[in-house]
Amino acid sequence: MSTLLTTFDTWKPRQSSNSSDDLIAELVRRKLLPQHTHLSRNIPVDFQxxxxxxxxxxETLQPDLIVCCGMAEKRSHLTVEANGKHQGDILYTSLPLKTLVEQTQSTKISHNTGRFVCNYLYYSVLKYIQVHQLKTQCLFVHVPPLNPENLEITVRDFSTILKLLQPVVSS
Incomplete structure (x- = not known):
């Protein structure tokens, strides 16, 4: 099973990094990513x-699972997003979010991906999967700003989610 993880770049001059990319870098450093994981990091924060x-x-990789990650500056814990919205159309992930978060320490389900590029990217990927009738699964995860108080739990929860997704997606 192949997985694609994406992260965003910064979008404000005061930001030294994007917590989504910091989290993935930490997982890479700790060798916590599943086999056959591909990374597309520092995606531009641009709607197009x-x-x-x-x-x-x-299109190139044709992964079984896509996990898009973005920073949520005002959140304090990891959140998995239930849907992406665009012009009144709402598309939902088919992944079992409740099952995923039940096995984490502090991750929550969100029904509000926001109105920024994170939401539009999630919607666009879900729409692409729908239009092309792919078996690929997609999830968007919002990452809070990382700090010494939440780093370990965030790494643990995200790693747990990735492990739990492997058998779900490959079945």
Missing amino acids: LAPEKVLSVV
């Missing part, structure tokens, strides 16, 4: 470029 770049990688 983000989906173009990610969908280009999806």
Whole structure:
């Protein structure tokens, strides 16, 4: 089973990094990523470029699972997003979010991906999967700003989610 993980770049001058990319870098450093995981990091925070770049990688790799990650500056814990919205259309992930979060320490399910590029990327990937009738699964995960208090639990929860997704997606 192959997995594609994506992260965003920063979008404000005051940001030294994006917590989504920091989290994936930490997982790489600790060797906690599943086998056959591909990374597309520092996606531009741009409504047109983000989906173009990610969908280009999806077309090339044809992964079984896509996990898009973005930073949620005002959240304090990891959140898995239930849906992406665009112009009144709402597309939901088919992944068992409740089962995933029940086995984590602090991750929550969110029904509000926001109105920024994160939401549009999630919607665009879900729409692409729908239109092309792919068996590929997709999830969007919002990552809070990382700090010494939440780093370990965030790494543990995200790693747990990735492990739990492996058998779900490959079945």
